[in-house]
Amino acid sequence: MISEKMKFYGNAPSVIRELFEYGKMRAGIVGAQNVCDYSLGNPSVPAPAFVNEAIRDIINTMHSKAVHGYTSGAGDNGCRQAIAEDLNQRFGTCYSKDNIYMVNGAATAITCCFKALTIDETSEFIAIAPYFPEYDVFSGISGAKLRSVSADIPDFQIRFDELESAINGNTQGIIINSPNNPSGGVLWEETIERLAGLLTEKSAEYGHPIYIISDEPYRELVYDGYEVPFIPKYYKDTLVGYSYSKSLSLPGERIGYVLVPDGMTDGTDNVFFAVAGAGRALGAVCAPSLMQRVIERCAQQHVMPDLEPYIENRKLLCEGLKAMGYEYCDPRGTFYLFLKAPNGDSEKFAEMAKARDVIIVPGEVFHCPGYLRLSYCVDRETIEKSLPRFAELMKEAKQ
Amino acid sequence: MISEKMKFYGNAPSVIRELFEYGKMRAGIVGAQNVCDYSLGNPSVPAPAFVNEAIRDIINTMHSKAVHGYTSGAGDNGCRQAIAEDLNQRFGTCYSKDNIYMVNGAATAITCCFKALTIDETSEFIAIAPYFPEYDVFSGISGAKLRSVSADIPDFQIRFDELESAINGNTQGIIINSPNNPSGGVLWEETIERLAGLLTEKSAEYGHPIYIISDEPYRELVYDGYEVPFIPKYYKDTLVGYSYSKSLSLPGERIGYVLVPDGMTDGTDNVFFAVAGAGRALGAVCAPSLMQRVIERCAQQHVMPDLEPYIENRKLLCEGLKAMGYEYCDPRGTFYLFLKAPNGDSEKFAEMAKARDVIIVPGEVFHCPGYLRLSYCVDRETIEKSLPRFAELMKEAKQ
Numbered sequence: 001m002i003s004e005k006m007k008f009y010g011n012a013p014s015v016i017r018e019l020f021e022y023g024k025m026r027a028g029i030v031g032a033q034n035v036c037d038y039s040l041g042n043p044s045v046p047a048p049a050f051v052n053e054a055i056r057d058i059i060n061t062m063h064s065k066a067v068h069g070y071t072s073g074a075g076d077n078g079c080r081q082a083i084a085e086d087l088n089q090r091f092g093t094c095y096s097k098d099n100i101y102m103v104n105g106a107a108t109a110i111t112c113c114f115k116a117l118t119i120d121e122t123s124e125f126i127a128i129a130p131y132f133p134e135y136d137v138f139s140g141i142s143g144a145k146l147r148s149v150s151a152d153i154p155d156f157q158i159r160f161d162e163l164e165s166a167i168n169g170n171t172q173g174i175i176i177n178s179p180n181n182p183s184g185g186v187l188w189e190e191t192i193e194r195l196a197g198l199l200t201e202k203s204a205e206y207g208h209p210i211y212i213i214s215d216e217p218y219r220e221l222v223y224d225g226y227e228v229p230f231i232p233k234y235y236k237d238t239l240v241g242y243s244y245s246k247s248l249s250l251p252g253e254r255i256g257y258v259l260v261p262d263g264m265t266d267g268t269d270n271v272f273f274a275v276a277g278a279g280r281a282l283g284a285v286c287a288p289s290l291m292q293r294v295i296e297r298c299a300q301q302h303v304m305p306d307l308e309p310y311i312e313n314r315k316l317l318c319e320g321l322k323a324m325g326y327e328y329c330d331p332r333g334t335f336y337l338f339l340k341a342p343n344g345d346s347e348k349f350a351e352m353a354k355a356r357d358v359i360i361v362p363g364e365v366f367h368c369p370g371y372l373r374l375s376y377c378v379d380r381e382t383i384e385k386s387l388p389r390f391a392e393l394m395k396e397a398k399q
Numbered sequence: 400m401i402s403e404k405m406k407f408y409g410n411a412p413s414v415i416r417e418l419f420e421y422g423k424m425r426a427g428i429v430g431a432q433n434v435c436d437y438s439l440g441n442p443s444v445p446a447p448a449f450v451n452e453a454i455r456d457i458i459n460t461m462h463s464k465a466v467h468g469y470t471s472g473a474g475d476n477g478c479r480q481a482i483a484e485d486l487n488q489r490f491g492t493c494y495s496k497d498n499i500y501m502v503n504g505a506a507t508a509i510t511c512c513f514k515a516l517t518i519d520e521t522s523e524f525i526a527i528a529p530y531f532p533e534y535d536v537f538s539g540i541s542g543a544k545l546r547s548v549s550a551d552i553p554d555f556q557i558r559f560d561e562l563e564s565a566i567n568g569n570t571q572g573i574i575i576n577s578p579n580n581p582s583g584g585v586l587w588e589e590t591i592e593r594l595a596g597l598l599t600e601k602s603a604e605y606g607h608p609i610y611i612i613s614d615e616p617y618r619e620l621v622y623d624g625y626e627v628p629f630i631p632k633y634y635k636d637t638l639v640g641y642s643y644s645k646s647l648s649l650p651g652e653r654i655g656y657v658l659v660p661d662g663m664t665d666g667t668d669n670v671f672f673a674v675a676g677a678g679r680a681l682g683a684v685c686a687p688s689l690m691q692r693v694i695e696r697c698a699q700q701h702v703m704p705d706l707e708p709y710i711e712n713r714k715l716l717c718e719g720l721k722a723m724g725y726e727y728c729d730p731r732g733t734f735y736l737f738l739k740a741p742n743g744d745s746e747k748f749a750e751m752a753k754a755r756d757v758i759i760v761p762g763e764v765f766h767c768p769g770y771l772r773l774s775y776c777v778d779r780e781t782i783e784k785s786l787p788r789f790a791e792l793m794k795e796a797k798q
Contacts, residue, residue, distance in 0.1 A: 001571070001607040002665050002673040006515050010676030046463035055689075059454055064445030070650045104503055104653065104683065111682030115540075116405050134679075141540075141680040172400070208400040251469045252688025254503065254653075266401050274401040277409030280533075281540040283510030284503065288687045289651025290454075 009137055015365045016040065019350075023359040030357060036386035037359045038374040041181065041336065043249040045309050045377070051248060054297045058290065071292055073285040074276055075102025075257070079292040082299035083257060089302070091230040099261060099268070101275050102287040104254035106217045108279070109241030110175070111138045112258055113213045115278035116239075116271065117172045118142035124170045125213070128158055130182050130338070130368035132215070135175060141282075144172070148367050156185035156329045156338070158195060167202050173211035173239075174199065179218040179228060179333025182366045182373035186222065186332040189229045196235035209237040209265040217243040217256070220305055222333040223314060232261040239275070244295060246334075247305050255291040310335050313376040313383055320387040324394045335377040338363070343397035346372050352396060356389045408536055414764045415439065418749075422758040429756060435785035436758045437773040440580065440735065442648040444708050444776070450647060453696045457689065470691055472684040473675055474501025474656070478691040481698035482656060488701070490629045498660060498667070500674050501686040503653040505616045507678070508640030509574070510537045511657055512612045514677035515638075515670065516571045517541035523569045524612075527557055529737070529767035531580050531614070540681075543571070547766050553739070555584035555728045557594060566601050572610035572638075573598065578617040578627060578732025581765045581772035585621065585731040588628045595634035608636040608664040616642040616655070619704055621732040622713060631660040638674070643694060645733075646704050654690040709734050712775040712782055719786040723793045734776040737762070742796035745771050751795060755788045 016039055023037040058067055074080065080097035087095055103109045114125065123144040127135050128151050139146040149162040163174070174195070178187040187195075195212070203209045214231040219242070222228055232238045243256030260272045279285050317337055321328065329338040339360070341349040346362040346369050353360050353372075363371035376383065415438055422436040457466055473479065479496035486494055502508045513524065522543040526534050527550050538545040548561040562573070573594070577586040586594075594611070602608045613630040618641070621627055631637045642655030659671045678684050716736055720727065728737040738759070740748040745761040745768055752759050752771075762770035775782065 001518055002670055003515055003517055006673040006676035007669055009679050010672035042468055047467050052458045055458055059451045068446050068649045068651050069441055107682035107684060116402055118402055119400060137680050138682055250467045252467050252685060254687050270406055271401055273409035274405040277405035280408050281536050282681050283506035283537055285506060286651060288653050
């Protein structure tokens with residue numbers, strides 16, 4: 001007798017992972033160079049050289065116990081302070097180490113936030129579809145309910161009528177993800193302001209704060225000079241979950257943080273304790289120590305990602321597809337392009353693409369049918385090879 | 400409104416951590432050399448040189464994406480296979496990568512096991528006191544109940560009469576930890592055999608397996624030629640939680656695994672899926688990638704800890720205290736000595752020791768009053784300096 005729910009989570013086929021495996025299988029038959037695999041969001045840009053230089057220097061100069069020993073549960077003070085100061089410089093805030101709780105990447109960050117804010121099984125959260133499907137799993141562990149409301153298409157902002165109807169006295173938070181996986185869209189400043197206004201009003205109505213959980217692993221991956229509004233400046237009851245997986249191309253190293261800003265309605269200390277307690281209960285206390293030392297140095301030096309390869313890929317892909325008549329969400333950030341299925345049926349279109357060895361993910365996975373996600377964190381050759389196939393697919397779709 | 404339970408977990412004073420902070424405070428006043436701090440189980444032996452050599456070689460020779468990119472959720476196949484083969488060579492087993500699920504250290508390993516085996520809020524687990532107090536938190540996240548039964552003192556084996564009474568139809572598992580934190584004791588082979596017999600009988604009686612969760616971070620830290628029985632060889636429905644925190648002195652790096660042996664009653668695949676699903680739901684999927692590469696090499700080379708400093712400390716401490724008339728649990732493994740309070744009152748004795756700047760942890764923390772834990776992963780000088788104070792404490796206790 002085991003937990004059937006956990007067994008399901010462990011055994012449930014991930015559509016994205018299955019597509020990736022299919023692509024590898026096809027590569028074995030037709031050759032990897034003939035498969036255009038847009039399935040996974042694994043950064044194609046290497047980690048900045050600074051990262052490995054920092055690792056070398058740390059293990060060469062610091063004592064083993066300092067490098068590989070336990071940090072405090074909330075993380076190493078030096079690392080936390082460096083992150084706070086980096087944020088302060090960039091966003092004009094006044095954070096200190098006491099606002100930063102180190103975690104094992106975005107998954108832990110979001111799970112801790114859900115857990116910290118869940119009162120009991122009546123607690124509810126709201127996500128704006130399209131959204132990362134693991135949110136369903138991460139909220140599930142807390143026993144909370146995750147409701148889904150739609151983005152307004154084609155702008156991929158928030159449908160405020162739907163959102164307002166979905167909020168009730170049990171609503172503990174709204175999770176947003178901007179720049180967005182899978183759409184590549186960014187919430188505009190006016191959207192954030194309107195969201196803050198609505199939540200302020202609803203919090204007053206129900207007599208308790210409705211939090212924003214801002215999932216921001218793509219914060220630094222934006223293009224064309226677009227700016228990503230820094231959510232805590234617009235709404236005080238915001239928890240930020242951050243990960244260095246995408247921005248520093250360190251997805252395997254599981255390093256990130258939860259930011260608990262000052263001035264929260266429930267008391268910043270209280271909320272910080274709840275986040276820290278969730279980390280402890282989830283078995284996630286103390287983020288990987290060597291990586292904390294590396295991140296401390298990266299934050300001190302304000303190391304930023306090399307976006308050039310993504311910029312080139314985005315240009316090539318967008319211009320190519322646009323010329324063929326494809327429509328897509330305005331791709332302001334991330335390394336995803338969210339393509340409208342020209343035949344109106346994203347699952348069928350994904351199958352048609354598969355038949356031409358072009359691997360793309362149907363929007364159903366993200367609770368947004370009618371669209372398809374292309375992860376353009378790939379080699380340039382993949383895009384070049386795929387464009388004629390997309391031209392054929394458009395013809396086929398229009399037949 | 401936030402989770403009061405998580406707030407409590409985040410804010411609850413850890414006695415061990417408070418003692419450590421007290422020791423640091425005193426060090427600021429009387430000088431670090433005058434404080435004998437036995438509070439924390441942080442390995443004093445550096446990680447084997449092989450670890451940093453492996454890190455250097457990996458970052459110098461492998462591509463960034465291979466080093467720092469996502470591994471599969473269950474871990475990198477090469478790392479998992481190397482661990483399986485290391486176990487096979489040492490214990491005569493026939494495991495493969497499919498038996499190994501990589502996790503972020505022992506905390507995640509145990510949390511995943513509890514979560515995988517919890518059916519609903521009626522599910523129960525049993526721990527043998529003294530036990531690591533975080534078990535209460537790790538089982539709490541699953542909603543399961545953790546019952547405590549006593550070890551038989553002074554042998555620190557299992558009180559089978561108490562254990563048998565505690566087992567009922569809701570019992571899903573027994574968590575054991577041998578070599579044991581805090582007692583330093585090791586379960587004898589005859590104890591394991593008797594435990595396996597009882598659980599086999601009870602599993603048949605209740606119609607479902609009662610699992611052993613074997614928490615084994617100290618497996619390699621044993622002395623005087625004692626052997627630690629390998630639990631899956633005695634009882635098939637065993638999950639092993641392992642961490643490299645203590646054996647390779649890598650507590651900060653959060654790397655370990657859950658072993659799901661073949662031939663489990665519920666089906667090894669099913670149990671593996673449940674463990675993997677728990678990891679996913681806990682936000683713990685994909686253990687730190689660079690460290691997985693390091694562990695792969697350590698497992699291939701069968702890298703073992705340098706026990707010499709612990710052996711010397713243990714000898715000095717045990718002989719010194721024994722000559723003064725102290726009694727303690729037979730310290731076969733770990734780097735803890737579990738001392739009987741000579742005045743019969745462990746909390747009071749800990750206070751008396753504190754007054755002499757000797758920091759030791761009362762057994763109440765581990766649900767075992769009357770004893771005190773000394774972590775002898777310290778400098779030799781700490782032990783030398785503490786012995787005269789222990790002599791004074793014995794006199795004081797006898798007054």
